[in-house]
Amino acid sequence: xxxxxxxxxxxxxxxxxxxxxxxxxxxxxxxxxFGIIGFSGAGKSTLLRLVNMxxxxxxxxxxxxxxxxxxxxxxxxxKRRSNIGMIFQNFNLFHSRTVAGNIAYPLxxxxxxxxxxxxxxxxxxxxVGLSDKAKDYPDQLSGGQKQRVGIARxxxxxxxxxICDEATSALDPETTAxxxxxxxKVNKEFGITVLLITHEMHVIQSICHRVAVxxxxxxxxxxxxxxxxxxxxxxxxxxxxxxVQQDLPSENIMQEWRKRGGKKLYRVIFKGSITNDSVLSQVxxxxxxxxxxxxGSVQELQEKLFGNLLISFEGDTPKIQATISELASLVDIRxxxxxxx
Amino acid sequence: MKVDWTTFWPRVAESTGETxxxxxxxxxxxxxxxxxxxxxxxxTREKNILENKFVFQILNIxxxxxxxxxxxxxxxxxxxxxxxxxxxxxxxTAAIFPMTIVASFSIARVxxxxxxxxxxxxxxxxxxxxxxxxxxxxTVLIPEALGPLILGLTFISVSLIDFSAVAGTVGxxxxxxxxxxxxxxxxxxxxxxxxxxxxxVLVQLAQWLGNVLSKKFMRR
Ligand SMILES: Nc1ncnc2c1ncn2[C@@H]1O[C@H](COP(=O)(O)OP(=O)(O)O)[C@@H](O)[C@H]1O
Ligand SMILES: [Mg+2]
Numbered sequence: 001x002x003x004x005x006x007x008x009x010x011x012x013x014x015x016x017x018x019x020x021x022x023x024x025x026x027x028x029x030x031x032x033x034f035g036i037i038g039f040s041g042a043g044k045s046t047l048l049r050l051v052n053m054x055x056x057x058x059x060x061x062x063x064x065x066x067x068x069x070x071x072x073x074x075x076x077x078x079k080r081r082s083n084i085g086m087i088f089q090n091f092n093l094f095h096s097r098t099v100a101g102n103i104a105y106p107l108x109x110x111x112x113x114x115x116x117x118x119x120x121x122x123x124x125x126x127x128v129g130l131s132d133k134a135k136d137y138p139d140q141l142s143g144g145q146k147q148r149v150g151i152a153r154x155x156x157x158x159x160x161x162x163i164c165d166e167a168t169s170a171l172d173p174e175t176t177a178x179x180x181x182x183x184x185k186v187n188k189e190f191g192i193t194v195l196l197i198t199h200e201m202h203v204i205q206s207i208c209h210r211v212a213v214x215x216x217x218x219x220x221x222x223x224x225x226x227x228x229x230x231x232x233x234x235x236x237x238x239x240x241x242x243x244v245q246q247d248l249p250s251e252n253i254m255q256e257w258r259k260r261g262g263k264k265l266y267r268v269i270f271k272g273s274i275t276n277d278s279v280l281s282q283v284x285x286x287x288x289x290x291x292x293x294x295x296g297s298v299q300e301l302q303e304k305l306f307g308n309l310l311i312s313f314e315g316d317t318p319k320i321q322a323t324i325s326e327l328a329s330l331v332d333i334r335x336x337x338x339x340x341x
Numbered sequence: 342m343k344v345d346w347t348t349f350w351p352r353v354a355e356s357t358g359e360t361x362x363x364x365x366x367x368x369x370x371x372x373x374x375x376x377x378x379x380x381x382x383x384x385t386r387e388k389n390i391l392e393n394k395f396v397f398q399i400l401n402i403x404x405x406x407x408x409x410x411x412x413x414x415x416x417x418x419x420x421x422x423x424x425x426x427x428x429x430x431x432x433x434t435a436a437i438f439p440m441t442i443v444a445s446f447s448i449a450r451v452x453x454x455x456x457x458x459x460x461x462x463x464x465x466x467x468x469x470x471x472x473x474x475x476x477x478x479x480t481v482l483i484p485e486a487l488g489p490l491i492l493g494l495t496f497i498s499v500s501l502i503d504f505s506a507v508a509g510t511v512g513x514x515x516x517x518x519x520x521x522x523x524x525x526x527x528x529x530x531x532x533x534x535x536x537x538x539x540x541x542v543l544v545q546l547a548q549w550l551g552n553v554l555s556k557k558f559m560r561r
Binding site: 077079086088093106157 | 460462463465466467468469470471472473476480481484485487488558
């Protein structure tokens with residue numbers, strides 16, 4: 001529903017040019033939660049702001065439901081914007097308005113009657129769980145509550161897209177989890193397409209269906225979250241994944257491993273349902289080999305399981321060879337060589 | 342010759358009334374012009390919602406020319422214009438004219454400063470919701486800046502009390518005129534003392550009123 005086609009944005013400053021977004025092409029599907037991850041300065045916010053024309057592209061087109069939004073008249077653009085909810089890292093609530101007043105604001109812009117506004121505000125307040133805060137002012141609220149107001153305000157006019165600029169980056173882990181759950185609920189209950197940007201991999205991991213990784217203004221990798229997570233191509237992507245999933249034990253543990261005569265280590269990666277099968281024990285039993293799990297984890301990603309284990313084998317060398325080749329046909333297994341130092 | 346206090350009080354009351362009138366009308370007119378100029382100055386800034394270099398520069402230069410001129414010099418310098426517009430350069434009405442001009446530009450600066458300190462993210466949020474520039478001015482900029490703006494206006498009204506006294510010494514009415522003709526020229530220190538006390542009380546009242554009002558509109 002949102003399509004970026006060869007989009008670039010260059011900021012021309014007095015002395016130099018900043019190529020904030022470079023030749024990005026992406027398609028965000030109806031009803032999905034799409035995440036864009038990248039380090040600070042990668043160009044994520046700029047890309048996001050192109051969706052509602054808070055920033056104009058230097059090159060390329062951005063279409064929403066087939067309409068090139070850069071070609072809209074100012075009036076048409078304002079109408080289109082009321083169909084794109086936006087939430088922010090710093091919430092950006094109106095300090096001079098109450099919680100209810102903040103949520104009512106976009107409805108007033110849209111010319112709703114007072115009675116209809118009151119009903120809608122009450123409905124939204126209960127959706128985000130803040131019915132008792134209607135008359136409070138934003139500065140009396142906690143960060144998580146402010147973001148809930150931000151979400152309610154963004155949803156007021158029933159937009160079909162919600163764009164989120166680091167919506168959880170100012171929040172503590174527990175509140176972050178709360179807000180992410182709420183975003184997931186927004187996506188599931190209303191079928192709203194969510195486009196979010198973040199520098200935190202766990203945000204992508206916990207709610208996104210698809211992900212794009214940005215670096216220096218470019219999209220360097222994109223795809224299904226499960227695929228990208230289990231088979232990252234780019235070094236930056238690997239770094240992001242390592243931030244939520246340590247796949248190497250610390251040097252202390254490795255030293256101890258070597259001291260004990262450290263056998264060869266293999267990394268075994270399970271994807272999807274295969275994790276439920278007892279592949280490892282079946283194959284090793286068959287070949288009369290023992291295995292030892294040295295390190296690793298099994299995680300849930302998009303309701304699928306993803307296991308990443310470091311194991312060693314004990315037994316006759318030919319038997320171990322046979323075990324490994326049989327396992328290789330079932331799961332992803334490779335010898336770990338980068339541990340020697 | 343000392344004044345006879347049994348008959349002098351009505352003159353003091355009348356002068357106090359004149360001072361209040363001058364300050365009040367100047368504040369009203371100055372606020373109207375000042376808020377308009379200040380808003381224009383802000384929204385026509387670079388990168389702002391109605392960016393317009395030409396309008397911005399003109400207003401900016403005008404403010405920078407008028408503001409540094411000491412009020413007493415400004416008052417005398419524009420007296421031909423005052424005579425042309427008001428018909429006279431003497432009395433309360435004649436004093437309101439130059440006071441309003443100076444107040445407008447001072448208030449414009451105060452308004453602009455308060456608007457600049459609004460978080461740009463809040464303006465952006467309104468834009469993202471589809472608010473037009475005019476809606477943003479009336480439903481975001483003014484309400485968000487109102488609390489500190491009232492404090493700024495209070496500050497201005499205190500200096501207007503000062504200006505009204507200056508205007509009084511060169512032909513305007515009010516307490517300044519009273520202090521000048523009786524206190525200074527006739528060496529009557531009791532008149533001087535009374536006017537000083539009344540001026541202090543007026544300033545305190547203005548400050549108190551401003552604090553109360555701004556608290557009502559400040560939400561942080
Ligand atoms: N309005 C602007 N003017 C000039 N440079 C900008 C502007 N906005 C962003 N940039 C620059 O563009 C680059 C990308 O910024 P941004 O999109 O905010 O990155 P991110 O959100 O990934 O941290 C940065 O180098 C930033 O300094
Ligand atoms: Mg950013």
